[in-house]
Structure formats: C-alpha cells, structure tokens
Amino acid sequence: MRRITTVLGAMAILGAAAVPLRGQQPEPGVDAYFRAVAEYFRLPESEVEILHDWRLLAEEIPVALFVASRAGVSPEALVALRRRGASWSDLAARYRVGADVFYVPLRAGAPAGPLEALYARFRETSPTQWSALPLSDEEIVALVNVRVIAQSTGRDPSEVLRRAADARSYVDVYNRIIR
Numbered sequence: 001m002r003r004i005t006t007v008l009g010a011m012a013i014l015g016a017a018a019v020p021l022r023g024q025q026p027e028p029g030v031d032a033y034f035r036a037v038a039e040y041f042r043l044p045e046s047e048v049e050i051l052h053d054w055r056l057l058a059e060e061i062p063v064a065l066f067v068a069s070r071a072g073v074s075p076e077a078l079v080a081l082r083r084r085g086a087s088w089s090d091l092a093a094r095y096r097v098g099a100d101v102f103y104v105p106l107r108a109g110a111p112a113g114p115l116e117a118l119y120a121r122f123r124e125t126s127p128t129q130w131s132a133l134p135l136s137d138e139e140i141v142a143l144v145n146v147r148v149i150a151q152s153t154g155r156d157p158s159e160v161l162r163r164a165a166d167a168r169s170y171v172d173v174y175n176r177i178i179r
Helices: 002-017 030-040 045-053 058-071 075-083 088-094 113-124 127-132 137-153 157-164 170-178
Strands: none
Touching (some): 030 045, 030 058, 045 058, 058 088, 113 137, 113 157, 137 157
16 A cells, blocks of 8 residues: 555656546546445545546546456556546556456346446356456446445445436536435
C-alpha cells in the first residue's frame, strides 16, 4: 500500500503534463462518489482523486482499481496502459480477468436494464465458460460500477441497473440513490 501511495503521488506531480483520454467536465456529486469508491476499495480518498487527476473519467476509476486488485498489478500500471490507448477489454484480457470476475449476480427474474443483452449471454452460457465471454468497455464499466454502488449503498444491483437506464453517468446513479 505504501508503494501505491508513493507511485500515485508521483503520478499526481506528473499529472499536469498528462494527456486526457477523453474530455472531462466536473460532474456534480463526484466527491460523494469518490468517497464511496475509496471506502469500497479501502483506500484514502486522495488516492482516488489522484487517478481522476490523471484524466480518468470518474466512473472508470473503480474499473482501474477493480482490475488492478483482481490482476495483482498496480492501478498506475493500468492507467499508463489505458493512456496509451488500451481498452478495458484489452487490459482485462491481458491480465486474465474474465467476465466471470466482473459478473454481478441478480435476483432471479430481476431486470438487468441496460445490461439485459449481456445477462442473456450469461444465462445462455455455462458458468464454467463465463471467463471466456467477451465484454465491451461499456459493459466492464457498468458491471464494476453496479457492484460498487450496490454494495456501497446496500441497494439491490437490479435497482442500480434500473436507475442507470436514464442516468448521465454512474456518478449520477450513485447520487440519485443516496438522495
């Protein structure tokens, strides 16, 4: 953990020269979302903010932390590869983090909202084969955020998915739930 803090601190210093992945606008409620992400991953909030300073979209920060923790690599290594153009799908494949790891269980018959097609693929595939299911970047971002938001707020994942259907972002979903 000390190494992560040191490296993330160095990243923050270098962050001023960083090239953004995509344009970002400050989003209302991002501080509350960052607190929830930090709590979920048991990190100081400042480390989550450093990843944001490196021009990751707010809703991609839990993805970097989730993949890093499952792959046994540092978040900064993933951020560096992401900044060089690697997709979340590429990074998950590179570090052998399969769809089975991203999967968030839903109650039987619960709607999966914007991930209905993905959950249909899970239902049609033997669980022993889930690790090989291809996931898009959007699906990875959604699954990680659904997990983090559901567990952080004590809400059912299907409720998080339902609210995601008409939200601007997962930051928006989180803030709608906690209101």
